Amino acid sequence: MDFELKTLTPHQTASTVADALLVLWPDAADQAAPALDDPLTLWARGAVADEDLPAGAGQCLAAHRLPGVKPRRVVLARCGDGSPSQVRKAVQAAWALLKAGQPKTLLVLASAASGAAVAAAVQALADASYVYTATKSQAKPRSLHKATLAVADATAVRSAFARAVAVTRGVELAKEWANRPGNHATPSLLAEAARQLAKQPRVSVDVLGPKDVAKLGMGAFLAVAQGSEEPLRFIVLKYQGAAKSSAPVVLVGKGITFDTGGISIKPAAEMDEMKFDMGGAASVLGTFAALAELQPALNVVGLIPSCENMPDGRAVKPGDVVTSMSGQTIEVLNTDAEGRLILCDALTYAERFKPRALIDIATLTGACVIALGGVRCGLFANHDDLAAALADAGQAALDPAWRMPLDDDYAEGLKSHFADMGNVAGRQAGAVTAAKFLQKFVGQQRWAHLDIAGVAWKSGAAKGATGRPVPLLVQYLLDEVDRQALQPAAGLGAQPIKSAKAAKPPKSDKAAVAAKPTKAGKAAGAGSR
Known part of the structure; x- marks a missing residue:
C-alpha cells in the first residue's frame, strides 16, 4: 500500500x-x-x-x-x-x-x-x-x-511519517513470513528472502549451510537440525550505514521454521501455529527492510540460525549431550527447548563482531505468554542502560516490553549431572531460566533478550502474525544513532564488520528458489512454548 x-x-x-x-x-x-x-x-x-x-x-x-x-x-x-x-x-x-x-x-x-x-x-x-x-x-x-x-503542516511531521512508512514495510515483511506455512517458509526460503533484501543499498548477506556450520563447531544448532530433511541455514545480514570502524548492533533472530517439539513432541492441538516459531527471524528480516529504506548512520548485523525441529530417527534425544560453539556442553533434557540451542551458538558467533549491543529475539517460552500475555514482550538485559533504551523504544513505538529479572539464583535449576548445563530448569520461572541459559553464552557483552512468544502471534478470530517487535527494534536502532552521535564508539570495541565464510548456495537452495516464492515474498522477501 x-x-x-x-x-x-x-x-x-x-x-x-x-x-x-x-x-x-x-x-x-x-x-x-x-x-x-x-x-x-x-x-x-x-x-x-x-x-x-x-x-x-x-x-x-x-x-x-x-x-x-x-x-x-x-x-x-x-x-x-x-x-x-x-x-x-x-x-x-x-x-x-x-x-x-x-x-x-x-x-x-x-x-x-x-x-x-x-x-x-x-x-x-x-x-x-x-x-x-x-x-x-x-x-x-x-x-x-x-x-x-x-x-x-506536512513539513513538521514528514520525518515521523517517513519512519512510520518504513516500519510498516518491515512489519508487513515480518507478518508475511511468520504467516506462511512451514512448507512455504523453509530455512532455504528464508535465506532467499534475505538475498532479496541484500539487493537494497548498504545491505549484504552471507548464507552458511550445514558444512559451514559444522566447521564452526555449532554442535547445539546442528543437533536441533539433524532430525529434519530440510537443511539448516545460518543467515548473516549486514547493514553498513556508518564507518567500517563503528561497532555494530547485532540482532539474533530465532528461525525455527516449524517446531514439532522433536522427540518431546507437542500436543496436536494448535501445533499448526508452530510455523510462527521463526517470528524472531521474521522480525530481523523486517527490521532490515526498514533500515534499507531509512538508511540510518549505523552498522547492524542480523544473525538468523534457521532449521526445523522434527522427530525422525536421527533426531536429538532427551538425555543427549551436545557441545556448543563456545565449547560448553549441554544435556538436552527436553527437545522442545530447542530455540535456546540454536540461539546459543549464534550468540557465540556474534562475538566476532565486537558489538556495541547484542540483542536476541525469540518466540522462546510459553511461560512468558503466561506471565505477560499478548500485551508486552519479556525483556531481559545484563546492563541497565540497554534495558532502559529498549523499554523506552518500545513505549515510543507502541510496541511495549516489560523488564524481567536475571538473578543468578534462577540458574540453579540448569545444573546437570552429565554436562556443563541442562537446557531446561523445570516449570517455575520458565521464561527467566531460559534467559539465564542464553546468558551463559554472552560473556561480558552488552546483551538483551526479547521473549516475544506472547506478542508475535494472535490466535482465535484474529489469528496471524503481528510483525512485532519490528517497531521496537527500529525505534531502538534510530535512537542508537542519536546516542552514538553523542557518545563516540571509541570505548565500545569498534571493529570492521567481518564477512562470514559462506559456501556457494547449495543445490537445496537452488531447488527452493525454483519453487518461486510469491510476489509478496519477493518484494518483502513458538516454540519451546
Missing part, C-alpha cells in the same frame, strides 16, 4: 477526490473556537453538540454523501487526547466501518496530529487493512491501495 502526506486544510480535504474519508477528532476540538466553516468541521461540531458522537477514543459516526464533501463515505472518529495510542484506537475502530465498502483510496484528516500521532495512524491503518494471500488461490488482495494523510 502507498502512503502520501499532504498539507491540506479541512476545506481542501473536503474537495479532494477519494473513495472514503476518515476525520480524526480530538477531544480538544470540542471546545475550540468555531473559526472554521468548512462542511467537515460544521458536521463534526453538530454531531458533538447533538451528542451523536459520544466521548471516548474509538467512538465513530459514519455518513454517506455528506453535502459539500467529495468522498462518498465519511467516518468521524474520536481520538481522545490525540496521543499515539488514542489515534491508533480511533483508526482501528474507523477501519472496521470503512472496510465493508472496500475503498481503494482513503483520505485521513489529521489536522492537529503530532508527528508521533501521524506515525501511529499510518501503522494502525496498514495493520488493520493487511490481508494474507500468499498461499490462497482465490484470495482477495488488500482493497486499500493508497492512503493520504492530510495535516496542517
Whole structure:
C-alpha cells in the first residue's frame, strides 16, 4: 500500500477526490473556537453538540454523501487526547466501518496530529487493512491501495511519517513470513528472502549451510537440525550505514521454521501455529527492510540460525549431550527447548563482531505468554542502560516490553549431572531460566533478550502474525544513532564488520528458489512454548 502526506486544510480535504474519508477528532476540538466553516468541521461540531458522537477514543459516526464533501463515505472518529495510542484506537475502530465498502483510496484528516500521532495512524491503518494471500488461490488482495494523510503542516511531521512508512514495510515483511506455512517458509526460503533484501543499498548477506556450520563447531544448532530433511541455514545480514570502524548492533533472530517439539513432541492441538516459531527471524528480516529504506548512520548485523525441529530417527534425544560453539556442553533434557540451542551458538558467533549491543529475539517460552500475555514482550538485559533504551523504544513505538529479572539464583535449576548445563530448569520461572541459559553464552557483552512468544502471534478470530517487535527494534536502532552521535564508539570495541565464510548456495537452495516464492515474498522477501 502507498502512503502520501499532504498539507491540506479541512476545506481542501473536503474537495479532494477519494473513495472514503476518515476525520480524526480530538477531544480538544470540542471546545475550540468555531473559526472554521468548512462542511467537515460544521458536521463534526453538530454531531458533538447533538451528542451523536459520544466521548471516548474509538467512538465513530459514519455518513454517506455528506453535502459539500467529495468522498462518498465519511467516518468521524474520536481520538481522545490525540496521543499515539488514542489515534491508533480511533483508526482501528474507523477501519472496521470503512472496510465493508472496500475503498481503494482513503483520505485521513489529521489536522492537529503530532508527528508521533501521524506515525501511529499510518501503522494502525496498514495493520488493520493487511490481508494474507500468499498461499490462497482465490484470495482477495488488500482493497486499500493508497492512503493520504492530510495535516496542517506536512513539513513538521514528514520525518515521523517517513519512519512510520518504513516500519510498516518491515512489519508487513515480518507478518508475511511468520504467516506462511512451514512448507512455504523453509530455512532455504528464508535465506532467499534475505538475498532479496541484500539487493537494497548498504545491505549484504552471507548464507552458511550445514558444512559451514559444522566447521564452526555449532554442535547445539546442528543437533536441533539433524532430525529434519530440510537443511539448516545460518543467515548473516549486514547493514553498513556508518564507518567500517563503528561497532555494530547485532540482532539474533530465532528461525525455527516449524517446531514439532522433536522427540518431546507437542500436543496436536494448535501445533499448526508452530510455523510462527521463526517470528524472531521474521522480525530481523523486517527490521532490515526498514533500515534499507531509512538508511540510518549505523552498522547492524542480523544473525538468523534457521532449521526445523522434527522427530525422525536421527533426531536429538532427551538425555543427549551436545557441545556448543563456545565449547560448553549441554544435556538436552527436553527437545522442545530447542530455540535456546540454536540461539546459543549464534550468540557465540556474534562475538566476532565486537558489538556495541547484542540483542536476541525469540518466540522462546510459553511461560512468558503466561506471565505477560499478548500485551508486552519479556525483556531481559545484563546492563541497565540497554534495558532502559529498549523499554523506552518500545513505549515510543507502541510496541511495549516489560523488564524481567536475571538473578543468578534462577540458574540453579540448569545444573546437570552429565554436562556443563541442562537446557531446561523445570516449570517455575520458565521464561527467566531460559534467559539465564542464553546468558551463559554472552560473556561480558552488552546483551538483551526479547521473549516475544506472547506478542508475535494472535490466535482465535484474529489469528496471524503481528510483525512485532519490528517497531521496537527500529525505534531502538534510530535512537542508537542519536546516542552514538553523542557518545563516540571509541570505548565500545569498534571493529570492521567481518564477512562470514559462506559456501556457494547449495543445490537445496537452488531447488527452493525454483519453487518461486510469491510476489509478496519477493518484494518483502513458538516454540519451546
